[in-house]
Amino acid sequence: MFKRSSDSVLNQPSYTNYWVSRILSNTCFQMLSVAIGWQMYALTHSAFSLGFVGLAQFLPMVVLTLVVGHVADRFDRRVITLLCLIVEAMIAACLFAETFVGALERFQILLFAAGLGACRAFEGPASSALLPQIVRQDLVQQAVAWTTSGGQAAQILGPSLGGVLYSLGPNYVYSTVTVALVVASILNGFIRVEKTIRVHKRVSMQSLFEGLVFVYRHKVILGTISLDLFAVLLGGATALLPIFAQDILHTGAWGLGLMRSAPAVGALLMSIVFAYYPLKKAVGMTLFGALAVFGLATMLFAVSTHLVVSLIALFLVGASDVVSVVIRSSLVQLQTPDEMRGRVNAVNSLFIGTSNQLGEFESGMVAGFIGAVPAALIGGFGTLVVAGIWMYLFPSIRRIRSLSEA
Known part of the structure; x- marks a missing residue:
């Protein structure tokens, strides 16, 4: 099922810069989220204000x-990602300046949080859609695995480093x-694409909704995206x-820290396994x-x-x-054509983000009624x-034997 890949995607300079x-x-982003949250609470001592920070993002x-x-x-995905990184750096610099002079207030934090959320909204789809443009098709799974491992490492390192600093x-x-x-922006500038995408369609309501229509019509994509939505929505025990x-468990804060780290450590190690041993069958x-x-x-975990x-x-x-x-x-x-990947x-980012947020809400509400x-x-x-149910509703997913077949 797993086979060691002889060609590493990390040997490609453009992907290394991207990674x-x-x-x-x-x-x-994780460091800023920690700092903004702490600073908001230090200023307001209000749980509602913390909630508004999350909502603003x-x-x-x-x-x-x-x-x-x-x-x-429609535009160069490298340029979009680069502009987002620059604006995020400017937001961090503004937070530094406002804090230094003692002028940072609740409204300004919410404004910066919203700006950060908007940048991430543009950066996510652009950077994800850029990935297949900089690696060969046979290395896409390995590239996704390495990118996932980097994301998991950031989730482990970011909050702890932000807290220490x-x-x-x-x-x-x-x-x-x-x-x-700034360093990330420079590295992004050195990314070179294998192929350039050009979309010449006029902007219209139809073109805006084409992503949703494409997902709905392609059962494999609809099944995989909706599977994540409902599985995470129900399984949000974290x-x-x-x-x-x-x-x-009566462990206190130290045990809570270990439990919060355990899923990220498992995800990091498994993504590294996938990077070296891509899935070949079934x-x-x-x-x-x-x-x-x-x-x-x-x-x-529950019992x-x-x-x-x-x-x-x-x-x-x-x-x-x-x-x-x-x-x-x-x-x-x-499964997505180059010109539709953004x-x-x-749509995929929306489903993932919604499932994480709603999953935590659902778990909290159910636990409030019947217990954790x-x-x-x-x-x-x-x-x-x-x-x-999804195995029954989407047999096309169940029958996929290899990603090359997909």
Whole structure:
């Protein structure tokens, strides 16, 4: 099923520049999110203000979905990504300046958070759609795996590095992020594409909605994107980690930190395995098998009363999730024409972002009514049910044997 790849995508300079730039960008976003949140709470001591920070970052992705995808398909994706990185660096520099002079207020933080969210809304689809332009088709899965591993590393490194630097002062975070984003911008400028995409269609309502129409008409893409939406929506037990740490495992803050890290560590290690040993056979069934492991691991976590068992379960949650992420992302990239990738990736980003946000909300609401353990159990079982239903509704996914076939 797995076979060692003799040709590494990291040997291609353009992809290496892309990969390092993505790691720096994602790490900086995590660092900024930590710093902005802490500074907002330090200024206002209001949980509602923290909620508005998250909302300010999330809303642009929803509002701009159709626009950002269209922009990514009509203009040079390298230039779009570069402009986003530059604007993000300017936002970090403004946060530094406002903090330095003591003029930073609640409204300004929300404005900067919204600007950061808007940049990420444009940057995500453009950078995702750029990937197949800089690597050969046979290396797409490996490139997706390495990109995923970089994203997981950023999720582990970013919050912790942001927290450490913030303990020295918020401007240590903002200055570091500014410099790192400038470096990411320079690396992005050295990316060279294998092929250039030109879209000559006039902008219209039809062209804006073509991404949604394309996803709806292509069952493999519709199935993979919606599978992520419902599986993550039901399996969002990680939102309940503080409850499990305090009331069930009795570990305190240190145990909560370990539990938050366990899924990311599992995902990072599995993505590295995928990078060196790309999946060659039974792609469709492996996707559904990974979702089954995700659901079972979530259920194991729900019933565990020992920290070690819980950490193992969360490790499996992260590892199995990244298997499905790599397969789904590869399928979406390979099944989508070059001139449509921006709009389709914008729809995909919306589904992923929505599933993460709503999944945490759903888990919290269910846990509030019936308790954390039953909520996590139901979520894990729901993931198994969704996997079974999608195997029936989308047999074309189940029958995919290899990504080259896709």
